[in-house]
Amino acid sequence: MFAVIKTGGKQYKVAKDDVIVIEKLEGEAGEAVSFDSVLMVGEGAETKAGVPFVEGASVAAEVVEQTRGDKILIFKKKRRKNHRRTNGHRQDLTVVKITDILTDGKKAAAKAKKAAPKKEAADGDAEAAPKEAKAEKPKAAKKAPAKKAAAKKATAKKAPAKKAAAKKKED
Known part of the structure; x- marks a missing residue:
């Protein structure tokens, strides 16, 4: 069974267990x-074609991941005017796996989030969560001075601003 769905201003032909990349949707992985x-x-x-949509039909899917597309460069130029503008864009995308195609007004069975078991484990180990947070902070603090030190080294290598004038030889 297949269906043609409309999302993000585009149309996609999908079947059960298809994985498609679409415009960004709200939701985390597993929803x-x-x-x-x-x-x-x-x-x-x-x-069965709809006018414009098929009544009572829906497609159930699961969010696999939130990602971004390839960078697109936009370059504008006006000849003989020395006018050039470069711009870039990366589109936010969502990877979705089609779980079921439903007809006749049926609703999809709600699945539990994959992230939910992780939250329950964190609640049970109340002491483990603060220790992990403390462990992450010093790592970030160590990285910041390293970047500043690299910047100081780069400025120290600059040549002096003026050089002494060379003397002319007289014959």
């Missing part, structure tokens, strides 16, 4: 997401 804007549902030769 369930539902797409209600289904344009077409089909299985084999039997397809």
